[in-house]
Amino acid sequence: MTHLPTRPILSLLAASALTACASPNFPIEPPVIQTPPPPSAARAPAEPPMARTQEPAPEAPRPTERVESRPLDMPPAAPRAESRAESRPSAPAATPPAEPTYRTVTTRSVTGRVVDVDGPPTVYEVKSGDNLEKIARKLDTTVEQLKKDNKLKSDVIRPGQELKGPRSEAKAYTVESGDTLYAIARRFGVSAGAIAGENDMAIEATLRPGQHLRLPSGFRDRGPITSTQRVRVDPPPPPPQRPAPAPVQTAQATPPPPPPPPREEPPARLPSRPQPYTGRAQPTPAQPPRATTPAPTPAPAQTAPARPAPPPASTPRIVGAPVASAQPSDSEISQLGRGRFLWPVxxxxxxxxxxxxxxxxxxxxxIQAKAGEPVRAAAAGDVVYAGDQVPGFGNLVLIKHADGWVTAYGHLARVDVKMQQKVTQGQQIGQVGQTGGVSEPQLHFEVRYAPTPEERARPIDPALVLPR
Structure with a gap:
């Protein structure tokens, strides 16, 4: 009778030992050759009673099913963590660089001041009956000053003799940095040679800032010379692209073992950290433990290796966007435009x-020209713009030509064509004027070229394609 209460306890202990061996709650260490304990120590407690008397031993694994029911959900957790890491949104694509913009800038040159200076001395030719006192009154000076200016030692003078009187007042221009004799002559409506002769200097002489140039008689001050240019405004550079951070993958932490039950209950004999069971021979892979579902052996717990960080993202290329071709050289432009264009004025x-x-x-x-002079189309084409809505250009005409060429005509006094009109080479499209804030009649003329239809036409030097 003393054996009856012991058999169920031994069966439970055997089932608990099998559960500790098969449970995937804890990672199993890499295979290590272990020396099994003596057979007597492993088999003595459980084998004889189970083999001889108790037949319902196969019913014992039922607690094992309850013990293994919790960790079976753990293996899929690692793929879910990885999928969350992989589904993490990547870094936003970089915005493609914006097209450069232009603004119209009106510059002014020859901006020096006009000041009063001493002009050349007054020259008087002595006539019959004149004397120094009489001449001094006419020149508004004194006899002593007249004799000093002419280095006279006596009051004797003769008819036909030239006497220098006091200096007259004259106007002079104050030279600024960058001024040239020709630009100064344009401002005052005189020739460069007249200014050079008035100041006893060569026409190719170098000017220095602050120098006073006397203006010849008959000058007319037109004010500083203004010209209109288009200035490229580059957009601010995009912020540097940083590589997307590598997703951090953390292996699922092994849950802590459940707190041990009270000592009087049989499950209390389960070890707090189960180890591979070595008390009996391990079953072969083809023979899984009875009444239990074979669970895959979990890999040793370790932090999942982080993916290598992607290389720094370069500026993305928009699929289908036109790719800019290389800008042709000046010699290529000259060959492409040879014989195409005429001077508009x-x-x-x-x-x-x-x-x-x-x-x-x-x-x-x-180009400087007289107001009202005809402006002619440099080549045949279609008028794509005719109006005065572009700041700084006044009345403006744009003509699109074949093979990617475009010409522009600004500061017109009058526009003689309309949009979408076809024009022939040499046809009058307007008249020279000074609209758009310029100080004198002139024509602003541009030639632009695009190697492919997808590209924007870029400005080129008109001298490369105009006849010499």
Whole structure:
């Protein structure tokens, strides 16, 4: 009778030992060769009673099902964590660089002041009956000053002799940095040679800032010379793209073991940290433990390796967007435009093509001409704009030509064509004027070229394609 209460307890202990071996609650260490304990110690407590007398031993694994029912949900947790990491949104694509914009800038040159200076001395030719006192009254000076200015030692003079009187008042221009003799002559409506002769200097002499140049008689001050240029305004550079942070993957933490039950209950004999069961021979892979579902052996717990960080993102290319081709060289432009264009008007060049100072640029040429002179189409094409809504250009006409060429005509006094009108080479499209804030009649003329239809036409030097 003493064996009857012991058999169920032994059966429960055996089932608990099997549960500790098969439970995936804890990671199993990498295979290690262990020396099994003596067979007597492993088999003595449980084998004989189960083998000889108690037949319902197969019913014992039922507690095992309840013990294993909790950790079976753990293996899918790792893929879910990885899927969450993979579904994390990637870094936003970089915004493609914006197209450069332009603004119209009106520059002023020859801005020096006009001041009063001493002019050349007054010259008087002695006539019959004149004397120094009489001549001094006519020249509004004294006899002593007259004798000093002419280095006379006596009061004797003779008819036909020239005497220098006091200096007259004259107007002079104060030279500014960047001024040229020709630009100064344009402002005052005289020739460069007249200014050079008035100041006893060579026409190619170098001017220095602050120098006073006497203005010849008959000058007319037209004010500082103004010219209009289009200045490129580059957008601010996009912020540097940072690589997307690698998703942090953390292996699912092993849940802590459940608190041990009270000592008097059989499950209290379960070890707090189960180890691979070695008390009996391990079953072969083809023979799973009875009444239990074989669970895959979990890999050793470790932090999942982080994915390598992607390389720094470069500026993305929009699929289907046009790709800018290389800008043709000046020699290629000359060959492409040879014989295509005529001068729209003839005259002196007030402002040439290219940079004109810090952040300033002329995308064409400004041609001086008389007001009302006809402006003609440089080549045949279609009028794509005719109006005065572009600031700084006054009345403006844009003509689109074949093979990617465009010409522009600004500061017109009058527009003689309309939009979508076809024009022929040499046809009058307007008249020279000074609209758009310029100080004198002139034509602002531009030539632009686009190698492909998808690109914007870029300004080129008109001198490369106009006849010489």
């Amino acid at each position: 003839r005259g002196d060049i007030l402002s040439g093509f290219g940079p004109k100072g810090p952040s300033q640029r002329n995308d064409g040429v400004n």
